[in-house]
Amino acid sequence: xxxxxxxxxxxxxxxxxxxxxxxxxxxxxxxxxxxxxxxxxxxxxxxxxxxxxxxxxxxxxxxxxxxxxxxxxxxxxxxxxxxxxxxxxxxxxxxxxxxxxxxxxxxxxxxxxxxxxxxxxxxxxxxxxxxxxxxxxxxxxxxxxxxxxxxxxxxxxxxxxxxxxxxxxxxxxxxxxxxxxxxxxxxxxxxxxxxxxxxxxxxxxxxxxxxxxxxxxxxxxxxxxxxxxxxxxxxxxxxxxxxxxxxxxxxxxxxx
Numbered sequence: 001x002x003x004x005x006x007x008x009x010x011x012x013x014x015x016x017x018x019x020x021x022x023x024x025x026x027x028x029x030x031x032x033x034x035x036x037x038x039x040x041x042x043x044x045x046x047x048x049x050x051x052x053x054x055x056x057x058x059x060x061x062x063x064x065x066x067x068x069x070x071x072x073x074x075x076x077x078x079x080x081x082x083x084x085x086x087x088x089x090x091x092x093x094x095x096x097x098x099x100x101x102x103x104x105x106x107x108x109x110x111x112x113x114x115x116x117x118x119x120x121x122x123x124x125x126x127x128x129x130x131x132x133x134x135x136x137x138x139x140x141x142x143x144x145x146x147x148x149x150x151x152x153x154x155x156x157x158x159x160x161x162x163x164x165x166x167x168x169x170x171x172x173x174x175x176x177x178x179x180x181x182x183x184x185x186x187x188x189x190x191x192x193x194x195x196x197x198x199x200x201x202x203x204x205x206x207x208x209x210x211x212x213x214x215x216x217x218x219x220x221x222x223x224x225x226x227x228x229x230x231x232x233x234x235x236x237x238x239x240x241x242x243x244x245x246x247x248x249x250x251x252x253x254x255x256x
Contacts, residue, residue: 004065005031005092005156008120010078011099012042012112015060015070019098022141023130024066026148027095030156032065034087036078038112039070043101047115048074055081075116083123093156094120094165097130098144100137104169104224104234105187105213114238117165121240126155127165133228134172143178144170147233150181163240171228182232187225189215 007027011020015037027033039058050073061068069086071078079094096116103111113129120127128151132144147170160166167186171178193211200206215225224234 006087006089007031007033007093007095008079008082008087008091008125009033009035009095010037010075010082010116011097012038012045012075012116013100014038014041015068017100018137018139019100019130019132019141019144022145023095023098023148024068026145026152028066029149030152031092033067034082034091035060035066035068036071036082036086037069038075038078039072042074042112044110045074045076045112045115046110047076047118048112049080050074050077057081057086075112076119079116079119079123090123091125093152094125094127095130095148095152096120096128097132098141098148098170099129099131100139101131101135102133102169102228103129103131103167104228104236105189105215106191107213108167108186108236108238110191114165114167117167118238118240121160121163121165121238124162126160128152128155128168129165130168130170132170132172139172143173143175147181151235160237164237165240167224167234167236167238169224169228169234169236171231171233173231177231178233179231180233182227182234184224184227184234184236185222186236187215187220187223188217189213189225 055073099113117129227234
């Protein structure tokens with residue numbers, strides 16, 4: 001009776017990332033916080049888990065209401081290990097981020113930030129992934145912290161249905177230029193990969209992944225990419241169950 005909410009925080013940019021620090025500063029106002037974050041950048045790891053080597057945990061900070069750990073594994077490893085070994089009870093909330101860069105549209109498939117939030121949803125925990133559309137190490141998280149505070153307060157008050165988490169993306173805008181928040185659907189688009197081929201001093205070829213996002217519906221006002229381009233925060237509810245229910249009936253007509 002009367003115990004403070006327990007909040008688990010992770011990210012994919014690493015335990016020293018500015019976005020993680022910003023999110024932690026907000027979360028401690030809502031409950032007791034345990035941070036378990038990768039010891040190095042794990043961007044683009046999606047829902048990967050570590051199975052071929054041991055995972056190590058180091059305590060970084062311990063004070064009243066806040067414990068911080070670094071983890072040698074992926075963002076999903078961080079959530080799994082926290083739930084299984086580090087927390088004394090199931091957390092009331094899992095927060096992931098604040099990611100340095102966008103996780104809108106199809107990027108949700110590749111994002112370690114969103115995979116951690118989805119893992120929270122898999123375990124029946126209210127979960128939110130936050131991302132700021134600024135890749136700079138020293139990005140200004142002032143506006144993002146305000147958005148996080150508002151979203152966290154709403155979720156803690158009214159909850160989220162089981163096996164759904166929220167993908168929150170925050171645009172970079174001038175002070176006073178944010179138009180508001182839009183609940184959206186994921187934009188239909190894809191990343192067009194381009195690999196830069198180079199040769200090392202030993203005459204062996206290697207490749208660097210580059211590319212660009214191709215938006216298939218740039219004028220669709222109900223999408224996250226449109227919202228962000230037009231100075232809105234986008235919130236997309238993400239379902240853990242990825243079954244395409246609309247196609248089941250059609251498949252049942254076929255002779256497999």
